[in-house]
Amino acid sequence: MTLVKHLGYTPNFLAKKELFDNPIKKAFHSWGGAIPIDRQAGGKEALTWAIKALKEGKIIVIYPEGTRSFNGKLQRAKTGVARLALAANVPVIPLGVQGTFEILPRWKRIPRLKKADLFMGKPLDLSKYQKTQDSPETLRKATTEIMEQIASLIKDTYPKENMTVNKAKETNTSERNTCPDISLSKMIKGFQKTSLVDYPGKICATIFLGGCNMRCSYCYNKDLAVNHNSLPSFDENDILQFLAKRKNVLDAVCITGGEPTIHKKLPEFINKIRGLGYEIKLDTNGTNPDMVEDLLKTKSIDYVAMDIKSSQEKYDHVTQTKVPLDKIKRTIRLLQDGKIPYEFRTTIIPGTTTLEDIKAMGEWIKGAKHLFLQQFKATKTMINPKIAKQRHQTESEIKHYKQILEKTIDHVEIRWA
Numbered sequence: 001m002t003l004v005k006h007l008g009y010t011p012n013f014l015a016k017k018e019l020f021d022n023p024i025k026k027a028f029h030s031w032g033g034a035i036p037i038d039r040q041a042g043g044k045e046a047l048t049w050a051i052k053a054l055k056e057g058k059i060i061v062i063y064p065e066g067t068r069s070f071n072g073k074l075q076r077a078k079t080g081v082a083r084l085a086l087a088a089n090v091p092v093i094p095l096g097v098q099g100t101f102e103i104l105p106r107w108k109r110i111p112r113l114k115k116a117d118l119f120m121g122k123p124l125d126l127s128k129y130q131k132t133q134d135s136p137e138t139l140r141k142a143t144t145e146i147m148e149q150i151a152s153l154i155k156d157t158y159p160k161e162n163m164t165v166n167k168a169k170e171t172n173t174s175e176r177n178t179c180p181d182i183s184l185s186k187m188i189k190g191f192q193k194t195s196l197v198d199y200p201g202k203i204c205a206t207i208f209l210g211g212c213n214m215r216c217s218y219c220y221n222k223d224l225a226v227n228h229n230s231l232p233s234f235d236e237n238d239i240l241q242f243l244a245k246r247k248n249v250l251d252a253v254c255i256t257g258g259e260p261t262i263h264k265k266l267p268e269f270i271n272k273i274r275g276l277g278y279e280i281k282l283d284t285n286g287t288n289p290d291m292v293e294d295l296l297k298t299k300s301i302d303y304v305a306m307d308i309k310s311s312q313e314k315y316d317h318v319t320q321t322k323v324p325l326d327k328i329k330r331t332i333r334l335l336q337d338g339k340i341p342y343e344f345r346t347t348i349i350p351g352t353t354t355l356e357d358i359k360a361m362g363e364w365i366k367g368a369k370h371l372f373l374q375q376f377k378a379t380k381t382m383i384n385p386k387i388a389k390q391r392h393q394t395e396s397e398i399k400h401y402k403q404i405l406e407k408t409i410d411h412v413e414i415r416w417a
C-alpha cells in the first residue's frame with residue numbers, strides 16, 4: 001500500500017504460485033497486482049510476461065532473495081532481478097524493507113502490530129552489464145550491486161559473494177577435516193522447517209551445516225560445501241525456539257551438510273535438539289568415525305545416512321580429495337555392526353560410475369541392510385558442472401546395477417532424479 005501511494009498506481013509483483021492456492025489468498029494477491037510464478041517449472045511463462053511488461057513501461061516488484069529471511073538479515077539473492085532488468089534493458093529501483101521480520105518471523109502465523117519502514121533508492125543503471133548479460137558472473141555482479149544498494153538503504157550488510165568458479169584440486173581431507181571450535185550459529189547455513197523426504201517415515205525439519213572436507217565432482221550444493229562463508233547464517237537459538245514450538249507437528253530433525261561431522265560442536269548441538277524430544281537423523285560422508293561412534297554410544301542419533309561415493313579405487317577421483325579410506329571403512333563397520341537403522345547411498349555419476357565399480361561396492365559393503373542408488377541430477381550449482389555433459393547411465397543400466405547389488409545387500413532402492 002505504501003508503494004502504491006508513492007508510485008501513484010499498483011505495480012505488479014511476481015509471487016510464488018502457492019500464494020494463490022485458496023480463493024481468499026488468490027483474491028488478495030490478485031488485488032495486490034501479484035502474478036503467480038511456478039518455481040518448479042522454472043516460471044518461464046511469467047518471466048516472458050514480465051519482460052514484455054517491463055518493455056511496455058510497467059513496474060514489477062520482485063523479492064530478490066526469493067523467500068523470507070530466517071534471521072531478519074539480508075540473504076544471498078537470486079539473480080532473477082538482474083536477469084529481467086538486463087533482458088528488458090530497464091533500470092532497477094532498489095527498495096529496502098525494515099521491520100517485517102519483527103512483525104512476522106517465518107515460524108509465526110499471527111503478525112504483531114508493529115511499524116515497518118520502506119526505503120527507496122535511486123534507479124540503478126545496469127547497462128554496463130548488457131553485453132555479457134548471459135554470463136553467470138555478470139548476473140552475479142549485477143545482483144551484488146543491487147543488493148549492496150538495498151543493504152545501504154536499510155543499514156545491513158549483504159553477505160559477501162564468492163565470484164570465482166571453484167577449481168577444486170585434490171587435497172587431503174585432514175586439511176579441511178575440522179572447523180574451528182566456533183559456535184554452530186555461524187555454520188548453520190540452511191533450515192527447512194518441514195520435510196517429508198529427508199527422514200524415512202518421519203516428518204522432520206532439516207538443518208544444513210556449511211563446509212565439507214570433500215569436493216565431490218557431482219555435488220549439487222557447491223555454495224554450502226565450498227563457499228559457505230558467503231552464505232548468511234541462521235541463529236542457533238532461533239532454530240531451537242522454532243523447534244520447541246513445532247514439537248506437536250514434527251517428529252524429527254535431520255542434520256545434513258556439507259559434512260556435519262567436521263564441526264566439533266555438533267554433539268552439543270544434537271543434545272540440545274534431543275533435549276526438546278526430537279529424534280535425530282545424521283547425514284555424513286563417513287570421514288569422522290570417532291564422532292559417529294561417540295554419537296552412537298551416547299544414543300544421540302537415531303538414523304544415519306552415509307554416502308558411499310564409489311568403489312575404493314575411485315574414491316579420491318570422485319571426491320577430488322585424498323580420502324582416508326580406513327576412516328570410511330570404520331564408519332561403514334560401525335553402522336553395519338550397530339543397532340540403529342541406517343542407509344548407504346550412492347550417486348550414479350555420468351561418465352564415471354561403471355558396472356565394475358558397482359560390483360566392487362557390492363562386495364565392499366556386503367551384508368548391508370539398505371542402499372539407495374541415486375540417479376544423477378544436473379544443477380547449476382554443482383562443483384563440477386562438466387559432469388552433466390558426460391554420458392548419463394540409462395534407466396536400464398541403473399536397474400541392472402540394482403540387480404547386481406541385490407546379490408549382496410538386503411534391500412536396494414533407486415531414487416530417480
Ligand code: SF4
Pocket residue numbers: 212213214215216218219220221225257258259285
Ligand atoms: S556431495 Fe556431500 S561430501 Fe561431497 S562435496 Fe558435496 S557436501 Fe561434501
